[in-house]
Amino acid sequence: MSKTFIHVLVENEVGIIQLNRPKALNALNRKMVDEIVEQMEAFDADNSIRVIVLKGNERAFAAGADIEEMMEETPLTLEVLDPFAVWDRLSLIKKPTIAAVNGFALGGGFELALHCDLIIAARDAKFGFPEVKLGVLPGAGGTQFLTKAMGRRKALEWIWLGESMTAQEAEKYGVVNRVVEAELVEEEAMRLATRLAKQAPISLRLIKESVYKAEDLPIVDGKMLERKNFYLAFASEDQTEGMRAFKEKRPPTFKGE
Ligand code: CO8
Numbered sequence: 001m002s003k004t005f006i007h008v009l010v011e012n013e014v015g016i017i018q019l020n021r022p023k024a025l026n027a028l029n030r031k032m033v034d035e036i037v038e039q040m041e042a043f044d045a046d047n048s049i050r051v052i053v054l055k056g057n058e059r060a061f062a063a064g065a066d067i068e069e070m071m072e073e074t075p076l077t078l079e080v081l082d083p084f085a086v087w088d089r090l091s092l093i094k095k096p097t098i099a100a101v102n103g104f105a106l107g108g109g110f111e112l113a114l115h116c117d118l119i120i121a122a123r124d125a126k127f128g129f130p131e132v133k134l135g136v137l138p139g140a141g142g143t144q145f146l147t148k149a150m151g152r153r154k155a156l157e158w159i160w161l162g163e164s165m166t167a168q169e170a171e172k173y174g175v176v177n178r179v180v181e182a183e184l185v186e187e188e189a190m191r192l193a194t195r196l197a198k199q200a201p202i203s204l205r206l207i208k209e210s211v212y213k214a215e216d217l218p219i220v221d222g223k224m225l226e227r228k229n230f231y232l233a234f235a236s237e238d239q240t241e242g243m244r245a246f247k248e249k250r251p252p253t254f255k256g257e
Contacts, residue, residue, distance in 0.1 A: 006036060014050070016052075019032070025062070026109065027065065028064065032066075037090060044094055050095065050201055051096045053193050055185075057103075058103060060102070060104040060105075061101040062112055063104045063106045064106045064131075087141065091115065094205050095204070096118070097117050100189035101167075102125060105127045106127075108139075111145065115140075117208065121167035122167060123168070123180065128158070130162045148215055149174050149175045178192075209225070213225050
């Protein structure tokens, strides 16, 4: 069997993907990105999984795309390979995704975290886009995600300078959700995942779609989509269960149906 670059684990309805190329600080080669995307899709399609957590190891979430693999590329090899096309599939994942970030989240590694819905960061984590120092620029959505998160001026400053921001700065600009001590990152990500795993899966899915559309649609269209999703939720047994449980003064049990 050929070498794999991820570890996969399931705990309490949470699907966990650990990047596993520690000697290269989890630098993302193309095979590794394919494995991550395929596993995310497999979890997304698996009814026993409700939330997906992506994590690295102590030193790095991922220190970017594999520079060695990238350095011989030409415009034509890139055009033919189209290495970023596979990243688009990450934006189609319907279940909640959480990145648990310790150490470096640079370049493509930062973009991988930004493709997740929520980010938990270690106090000493380092986020950045050093691509400018390699004579290129972010290519897997970094300029878009960061600008949406922190606004044009700050995004330009960070990406132009190519410097790392601390977890505290990332939190201040709304780039990460929570900052905790390094040794508590996974625990916090799992705590959040377990809470989400208890919520009604169809509600989570419809909320995710509605919130993401808020970034793209004029408010009048976004409100219409939200309204249709609200109506759609009433097709679920979980809506009946949620409202009945409220009336009966007991906690609901959601099945995702
Ligand atoms: N690619 C390949 N190898 C890497 C990478 C990388 N991005 N990052 C680290 N490594 C390797 C090092 O070469 C080194 O290997 P070796 O032991 O064989 O020499 C090993 O990991 C450990 O790294 P260092 O010795 O450099 O560790 P330090 O603690 O001294 O430094 C740093 C850590 C600061 C993170 C440093 O390794 C560094 O600057 N790395 C490169 C960071 C970078 O420039 N990332 C951006 C890459 S470009 C990019 O991501 C474009 C995005 C495109 C989308 C993705 C498509 C797949």
